[in-house]
Amino acid sequence: MTDVPKRFRPRVQAAVGSLLAALVLALLPPSAATQPAAAAEAGEDSAVTVSGRKGPYDDFSGLKVTVHQTEGLRSQGVRVSWEGGKATPAGKFTNNFLQIMQCWGDDPAGPDREQCVFGATGQPFPGQYTAGRSLSTDKENHAYDPRETEYEGDQTFAPFQPVGGLPATRSGTDWTYFGPLDTNEQAGARTFANGRGEVTFEVQDGVQAPHLGCGLNAAPAGSAPVPRPCWLVIVPRGTHDADGTDVLGTQSLAVHSSPLSTANWEQRMVVPLEFLPVDDYCPSGQTERPTAGSELVTEAVTSWQPKLCTSLDSTFAFTQGGEEVARNQVLATSADTPLLGFTVDPAVPAEGGEGIVHAPVAVSGLAIAFFMENPSGLVQEMRLTPRIVAKMLTHSYQEDVPGRTPEHVSGNPESFAQDPEFLALNPDFPKGGVRPRSLMVPLQNSDTSRVVWNWLQSDPEARDFLSGKPDPHGMRVNPYYEELDLPGNTTLTEYPKVDPTTAPALANGTPPLTYTVTDLDPYTADLHEGALRTLRGNNNRTIQWGPPTDAPPKLVNDPALLGTRAVLAVVDVVSAERYGLKTAALRNADGTFVKPSAGTLTAGAEAMRPWADTPSVLKADPARAKGEAYPLTAVAYAVASVNQDAEDRAAYADLIRYVAGPGQTPGLAAGELPPGYAPLPQRLRDQAESAADALERGTATDGSSSGGGGDSGGSGPQGGGGPAGGPAGGPGGAFAGGTGGTAGGTGGGGGGPAGPEASQSAANDSGAATSNPQKVAAESGVGVTRGEIIGIIRWVIVGVLILGGMAGLSGPVMLHLAHRRIS
Numbered sequence: 001m002t003d004v005p006k007r008f009r010p011r012v013q014a015a016v017g018s019l020l021a022a023l024v025l026a027l028l029p030p031s032a033a034t035q036p037a038a039a040a041e042a043g044e045d046s047a048v049t050v051s052g053r054k055g056p057y058d059d060f061s062g063l064k065v066t067v068h069q070t071e072g073l074r075s076q077g078v079r080v081s082w083e084g085g086k087a088t089p090a091g092k093f094t095n096n097f098l099q100i101m102q103c104w105g106d107d108p109a110g111p112d113r114e115q116c117v118f119g120a121t122g123q124p125f126p127g128q129y130t131a132g133r134s135l136s137t138d139k140e141n142h143a144y145d146p147r148e149t150e151y152e153g154d155q156t157f158a159p160f161q162p163v164g165g166l167p168a169t170r171s172g173t174d175w176t177y178f179g180p181l182d183t184n185e186q187a188g189a190r191t192f193a194n195g196r197g198e199v200t201f202e203v204q205d206g207v208q209a210p211h212l213g214c215g216l217n218a219a220p221a222g223s224a225p226v227p228r229p230c231w232l233v234i235v236p237r238g239t240h241d242a243d244g245t246d247v248l249g250t251q252s253l254a255v256h257s258s259p260l261s262t263a264n265w266e267q268r269m270v271v272p273l274e275f276l277p278v279d280d281y282c283p284s285g286q287t288e289r290p291t292a293g294s295e296l297v298t299e300a301v302t303s304w305q306p307k308l309c310t311s312l313d314s315t316f317a318f319t320q321g322g323e324e325v326a327r328n329q330v331l332a333t334s335a336d337t338p339l340l341g342f343t344v345d346p347a348v349p350a351e352g353g354e355g356i357v358h359a360p361v362a363v364s365g366l367a368i369a370f371f372m373e374n375p376s377g378l379v380q381e382m383r384l385t386p387r388i389v390a391k392m393l394t395h396s397y398q399e400d401v402p403g404r405t406p407e408h409v410s411g412n413p414e415s416f417a418q419d420p421e422f423l424a425l426n427p428d429f430p431k432g433g434v435r436p437r438s439l440m441v442p443l444q445n446s447d448t449s450r451v452v453w454n455w456l457q458s459d460p461e462a463r464d465f466l467s468g469k470p471d472p473h474g475m476r477v478n479p480y481y482e483e484l485d486l487p488g489n490t491t492l493t494e495y496p497k498v499d500p501t502t503a504p505a506l507a508n509g510t511p512p513l514t515y516t517v518t519d520l521d522p523y524t525a526d527l528h529e530g531a532l533r534t535l536r537g538n539n540n541r542t543i544q545w546g547p548p549t550d551a552p553p554k555l556v557n558d559p560a561l562l563g564t565r566a567v568l569a570v571v572d573v574v575s576a577e578r579y580g581l582k583t584a585a586l587r588n589a590d591g592t593f594v595k596p597s598a599g600t601l602t603a604g605a606e607a608m609r610p611w612a613d614t615p616s617v618l619k620a621d622p623a624r625a626k627g628e629a630y631p632l633t634a635v636a637y638a639v640a641s642v643n644q645d646a647e648d649r650a651a652y653a654d655l656i657r658y659v660a661g662p663g664q665t666p667g668l669a670a671g672e673l674p675p676g677y678a679p680l681p682q683r684l685r686d687q688a689e690s691a692a693d694a695l696e697r698g699t700a701t702d703g704s705s706s707g708g709g710g711d712s713g714g715s716g717p718q719g720g721g722g723p724a725g726g727p728a729g730g731p732g733g734a735f736a737g738g739t740g741g742t743a744g745g746t747g748g749g750g751g752g753p754a755g756p757e758a759s760q761s762a763a764n765d766s767g768a769a770t771s772n773p774q775k776v777a778a779e780s781g782v783g784v785t786r787g788e789i790i791g792i793i794r795w796v797i798v799g800v801l802i803l804g805g806m807a808g809l810s811g812p813v814m815l816h817l818a819h820r821r822i823s
Helices: 019-027 038-044 295-311 323-331 386-393 422-424 447-457 460-466 479-484 527-536 573-578 597-606 648-662 682-697 756-765 773-780 784-806 811-818
Strands: 049-051 064-067 077-083 097-103 186-190 198-201 230-237 269-273 287-293 314-320 340-343 354-373 542-545 555-557 566-572 586-587 592-594 633-641 741-745
Touching: 049 269, 077 386, 097 198, 186 386, 186 573, 198 230, 198 527, 287 323, 295 340, 295 354, 295 527, 295 573, 295 648, 314 648, 323 340, 323 633, 340 386, 354 386, 354 447, 354 527, 354 573, 354 597, 354 648, 354 682, 386 422, 386 447, 386 460, 447 460, 447 633, 479 784, 527 573, 555 784, 566 573, 597 633, 633 648, 633 682, 633 784, 648 682
Parallel strands: 287 314, 287 340
Antiparallel strands: 049 064, 064 077, 077 198, 097 186, 097 230, 230 269, 340 633, 354 566, 354 633, 542 555, 586 592, 592 741
16 A cells, blocks of 8 residues: 655745734634635636737637636646637537647746647547647648748657656657546637637646656755746647648648647747645654545545644654555554554444544545536536436446447436436436446445445435336336345445446457456546546546557557547545536435535534444434435544554544644645535534543543443534534635535435434434533543643633733724634
């Protein structure tokens, strides 16, 4: 296993407040509504608009392109929009479109063409050289550029020169540094009839794209670190080719020359990009303490790491992996093998085993993200019910099974885009022209997969479908899935692909090659990769016969044509936010369609009840998600054994205290809570603080050594009604606070708790108002922890403030100071 790359997210520090303001803040609980850091605000407000130029052939002077974020960047999605262009012809990309690429380069005037990532999409374009780095040397071809003097003769391509003096590429198809499956170029971006267009561009930092080096330290040794800036380059394409030929008078109507050809490159529009530093940030020589577990916390942990290692005396390494593996490692810890794990389901020690503590650290969830193109634009909205998702996960649509009209699903729709149930929910979905690929899912077993299956199992319609009952239109589940007990297996943590059908590869040759369901619909490595594939519009399927020169023959990827890409995936909400993906509104238990947002995730957490055998852990229970509650919400917990050295317990306790305090501040800067998470409600913060105190003291709150007993009140919702202690003002978008995020109305059907989970949910309801077992354990322990010392200091400060009031400080002034941010 490898550590997740540590990405430092610095920010412009806010001015240090007065001492009195600090004292007032010491009395207040951490606010869930703290404003984001200055760097985050700068990033969101750093849009840059550039204008085109007239040029010798095509007039681009009316074209205006806006890059909506140019500062504070990491590997993420960035919105690029434009106006004043000429419409791309319907169908193929023949003329009048944009080509967009990311480049490095130290010249303040902008990058050279050799410094740009382009030419690896593998997209079949009408133009011969349009999507590549090759340059025509045939003077009879209108792709020939008479102004090209640098690359002639045998050198018929513009090589890519990576940062750092590494060797340049040796051919137009040299994928040493980037290739068809990981390039971020936009080989063709469509302009619509109104002259406007929009794409989400995937910018890559120096961790994901070391050949660009964006964000890596570019300062000389011994100097203050300076993150390397990069560039976004937009090359507009009109109706004239490199030699001046107007292609509207040709048979193909297509421009054939590369955007890297001299004549086209001169029309480029250049936008500087400022990246956050990505170099190592932790002081050398510190004790390194391992943490491991759920992908649900990966983004949060990588944000917290730089603050943790510079404010504490430890470097906390993180290894992403399955929650069950992390739980087993935690239960096996000892003084010689310390560990803190992150999990969604509880860790339960064996009878007589060492006790543990659970501390809530993050509220987030899963989403179904999509990217779908059609001739009139991008699909913006989608509603999905549990039964529709059940159809996708069981490969019950014809196009989700290898071959043409497989017999065992022959009576079912070709895809969800032809499913009457889907179309009734999505009447504005484009009719025709959209051929979506299968729903992408991760390979690894995970607690989060169980949340998805439990959502389906909690819905009567989906449960009936999984049991073999046809939907109202006669569609039936793929029979290969009927024997898996999908309606009743409430512990399922994977997405099985059990259909054994094979089919001949496309463009088959000799010897014949066949493909399977996992070639047609490959697993993603994790939820984050699912988000990346969605952004790129390619599910990476390999059902195409490779080049005849391949030995032995093999299957290769067949990307969808630009303008026809249609993919969707199960992803984590944080990755969907990071890459600017559209997410479907999902039907919850009372029929409301809800999108993930800070408010709906908080409502989802508030609807949960504790596990029966581990009352300090809330159970992700879609059957309870009603109203504004998002059904795929999950709460992640830090879990640690008390069977560790006292120094390690104290260090992990400090980590939990930071995470439950400053780490819940929404923002993009180092140490803050990235978009896609909802800040912990106050009662969960209190629980985390109590867990940290108990861990430091060596008092278990769960398992055989708990001693404290008690039940679940502190973990369950406090009373009824809406979210308590939720966010009131984070960053923009779906995570700006409030409930937002609903797609309106009810869809019928959904109903309340049903099936195997219903009785458990009802049983948990009865014990939701009693005391927190972790608080009981903390209060009954012996000794004084760091957390208790802080509490004593706060009361001392109370006395100081009372005396200070005699100096004439008024209440309104104190309240004003209390709301200032102090770093």
